[in-house]
Amino acid sequence: MVMEAGPxxxxxxxxxxxxxxxxTLASLCWILSVFTYGISSTGDWLQLLAASCWMVSNMxxxxxxxxx
Numbered sequence: 001m002v003m004e005a006g007p008x009x010x011x012x013x014x015x016x017x018x019x020x021x022x023x024t025l026a027s028l029c030w031i032l033s034v035f036t037y038g039i040s041s042t043g044d045w046l047q048l049l050a051a052s053c054w055m056v057s058n059m060x061x062x063x064x065x066x067x068x
Contacts, residue, residue, distance in 0.1 A: 014065040020058065027054040 014020050030051035034044060 009065050011062050011065050014062055020061065024055065024058045027051050027058060031055065 009017075031048065034048045034051065037044075039045060039048065
């Protein structure tokens with residue numbers, strides 16, 4: 001079941017949407033891969049920062065979904 005993203009979407013509806021789940025899972029896998037392979041250079045820290053920002057953005061979208 002794929003739901004359309006919309007301004008009246010509740011937090012639960014957003015969380016079960018294919019788009020949100022896919023992006024959240026991808027960012028989580030990216031974060032885990034950084035720790036799996038180790039942090040040994042500046043590039044690794046930048047990868048972790050980018051993945052973490054993506055995850056925070058996904059979480060923030062839930063907050064805004066419930067206030068629309």
